[in-house]
Amino acid sequence: RQGSELAGWAMGRWTYEGIDLNHNFADLNTALWDAEDNDRVPHEFPNHYIPIPEYYTFANATVAPETRAVIAWMQRYPFVLSANLHGGELVVTYPFDMSRTYWKAQELTPTPDDGVFRWLATVYATANLAMASGERRRCHYDDFTRLGNIINGANWHTVAGSMNDFSYLHTNCFEITVELSCDKFPHASELPHEWENNRESLLLFMEQVGHG
Numbered sequence: 001r002q003g004s005e006l007a008g009w010a011m012g013r014w015t016y017e018g019i020d021l022n023h024n025f026a027d028l029n030t031a032l033w034d035a036e037d038n039d040r041v042p043h044e045f046p047n048h049y050i051p052i053p054e055y056y057t058f059a060n061a062t063v064a065p066e067t068r069a070v071i072a073w074m075q076r077y078p079f080v081l082s083a084n085l086h087g088g089e090l091v092v093t094y095p096f097d098m099s100r101t102y103w104k105a106q107e108l109t110p111t112p113d114d115g116v117f118r119w120l121a122t123v124y125a126t127a128n129l130a131m132a133s134g135e136r137r138r139c140h141y142d143d144f145t146r147l148g149n150i151i152n153g154a155n156w157h158t159v160a161g162s163m164n165d166f167s168y169l170h171t172n173c174f175e176i177t178v179e180l181s182c183d184k185f186p187h188a189s190e191l192p193h194e195w196e197n198n199r200e201s202l203l204l205f206m207e208q209v210g211h212g
Contacts, residue, residue, distance in 0.1 A: 012185075019064040022086075023159055025071070025166035026056040029098045032169065050169045070163070074171050081209045082175035083124070083202075084163055087186075089179035090131050091144040092121040097153035097162035097177075109154035111168065120208055121150035121176055127201040130181065139182035153177065 014020050028050045035045035052071075055061060094117035099107035111117060125131045131149040138144075144151060153164065167175040180198050183190065 015064055015066070017064065019062065019067075021064055021066055022163065023161045024062075024064055024067040025161045025163050026052050026170070027098070027161045027165075028052075028169040029096060029100075029160070029165055030102070033100060048169070048172055052170065071166075071170075074167065074173065079167070079171065079173045081120075081206070082167055082173050083178050083205060084175065086177055086179045087181050088184035089139050089142075089144075090128075090136070090149060090182055091142075091147075091156075091179045092125045092131075092150045093153040093156060093164075093177045093179070094118065094121045094150065095153060095162075095164045095168050095175070097159040097165050099154040099158040105158055106156065107154055107158070108152050110152060113174070114152075116174065116211075117176065118150065119211075120174060120205065122148060123208055124176065124178060124201045124205045125149040127204045128180070129197040129200075 013022075031053065032041070032045070032047065032050060035041050036047075041047050056063065095111050096109040098109065099105070100109045101107050125148060128149070130136065136145055142156070153159065153162065159165075162177075164175045164177055167173040178198075178201075181194055183194075186194055
């Protein structure tokens with residue numbers, strides 16, 4: 001009800017139990033990269049359909065019921081293309097979201113399918129009316145226009161346990177994150193405008209499911 005003018009960035013980020021759902025998925029990146037560094041891939045450790053670590057399945061693990069439900073949903077239906085929608089910026093990010101060098105806050109960390117991910121992100125960004133506008137200005141500090149309004153997630157800020165990385169490594173689903181508006185909490189009256197900004201992008205993105 002307060003809108004972006006009065007609401008802080010932390011508002012709405014955590015569940016009632018204090019869990020940030022966006023960082024609540026199993027970290028499969030570390031296990032894969034450790035196995036790669038020790039020459040265990042792929043004969044001892046898989047590089048796709050990576051299993052969920054046992055610790056993550058324990059009853060006392062800090063995993064939200066919402067996260068468990070989404071994982072069960074992903075395992076039941078073999079999605080191949082996905083996007084999750086965020087607010088507060090105008091940029092499309094793509095995996096990996098976690099930097100390969102664990103102590104680095106920002107590091108370009110592409111997947112083996114980097115070309116496909118860059119294409120998917122570009123399809124969305126170039127059709128988004130707000131991103132493609134000639135009057136496009138920065139939302140905050142980062143100038144994403146010089147990058148075509150797309151960026152490798154880890155090269156923006158590293159995130160462990162993101163849904164994008166989990167989808168890719170556990171289910172082979174190609175997922176991107178769309179930061180679809182500078183306004184993190186748009187008022188109800190502004191929603192039709194936000195819909196128009198993103199309608200064509202969403203349709204074009206879904207059409208990419210026919211590519212391989």
